Amino acid sequence: MTYGIAAVDWALGDPIPVAEAAPSYTEQLRRVAGWGYRTFHRATDDTGLTDLATEAGRRALDRAGITAADIDLVVLAMADIPEYLYWDAAASTQARLGAFSAEACLVNQACSSGVVAFDFVAGKFATHPEYRKALLISAHKVCEPYWNRMESGTAVASDGAAAAVLVRGHTECSWLATEIISDGRYADAGRLPVGGEACPFTADAPKPAPVGPPDRAMKELLGGDPRALVKFVRQDRHNNRTVLERACRRAGIPYPSVRRVLYMNGTLKGLEAYAQELGIPREDTNAPLAADYGHFGCVDQLLSLGLLLESGELASGEPLALTSTGSGMHWACTLLRV
Template structure:
């Protein structure tokens, strides 16, 4: 009987993004860091990144991205009753940066909180918001990934400081009911999340209120992270697609975390995905951590690549280690 009931799904009503005004090329970076355009491009595929100025914060970028997503959805802040904001670089230790966005967009009630899962943060936030919508805790949600990662970089460590940038991306989610005989329902069809704290030391920040009382800097063992990323991302994408009866041939677009062009290439090859199905923005934005997936999604929606009805796989891996994927019909 239950198999024939309508199914409520969280659908993406609008997307938005925001970038700091300052855009920095590899050449400009090489004036202050012992590196070169050739070295960065060859190893990462990165050409540019945006760096937040003194008046640009995680909350201001998140707010701008949220407003753009609301505009795209034809809604206002008053129409939203849930904000889940993924970030590793909050404005303050507390309160949650989501509450700053809540006030800025004119949302006066509802629920607002942050999620910390670093580069996987947006996938975690999306999954949490989806669950809360489908269980009736909220009707419309803003899911945001926003970072000012350049604030926590060690600019003497050329192996990490060239990899990251700042930015924000957002989606508005609302519930839509699909009939059981709909063979192409819109919305979030499945999510899959993982974490393995045994690999903490591969990618972390060496500070925090409880340990050092300082903000700390990013530390990374790049080679080991690369190895885990290729294996974990390929596995989690299969885990999220197979129960739906999907193969890589069914997917219109993969919207991956933009960490490194080599990881994107290796993951696509492992899954037998043609490169033209992978949305790549790492060359323009570098690694924006939790902002990466929604920023890439909004870029591809606005330039016309991703169209209504397209089947997407979103995926990411970050410090923790954490990783996850989602299948979404846009």
């Protein structure tokens, strides 16, 4: 079973200079400036996650030259909260696209969702031989009452979606393998304490504050033990490399042959450290794109891939890795051959 990417397209919020918007989000201006972002993308208040997903999906279908009626599977990957609760955002996106004959599925594993979704499609293709074409959409819209774009994470958060048309037997940008490591011991880090069944919203309850910084949440989860924090940081680095090595072994590709790795749109310092851990130049990651786009949750890798394909920077036959770390925790790698 093989499949490849026939087309990639995207829909993004409006570009906004970080320096101009930062004072309205945080008082830690020096900290945000040190991250190295120039621009982030913010959708209008009346634009929802599925609006972005639907627009990106339509653009990808148009670019591939096929209609929604040709699609057998729609997979929506997301990392934030959609427009409504008790509501299937994947099914809504399928209907709005007009892909009524397609199965609709949702993948929601934080920032790793977009990378993990490739494995989900591979599984569906393997167990449903009649499925020929799939539409994978990664979408992100910051739910601002619960997430501060410049304080709740270690990156400036953006709104947008990217979509890929995946075709069985297609040889360009072909899927080779996906590997995932999960460690639920860290699942409670950064969770929103209210709004779920354990502590539902009520009319007389105080308005919940946005999720706090992840470094503070992790310290609290680990009981303030500096040794435990150092151990986690080492594990994080180790797992990021391990999922890539495992994907290479599964695909039968030598690890050193993978010179292009698209990670999350993190800070420039973070991407520099990540590149050093993998033994590649920072320019061979998505670092050149991150500063002008911001962090789109689970969308970063597919968006970066689409931008690089459009610019012609990727060589045919070149192995390429999409990697991610998502709260939960999950470390994921999808290996492609351009």
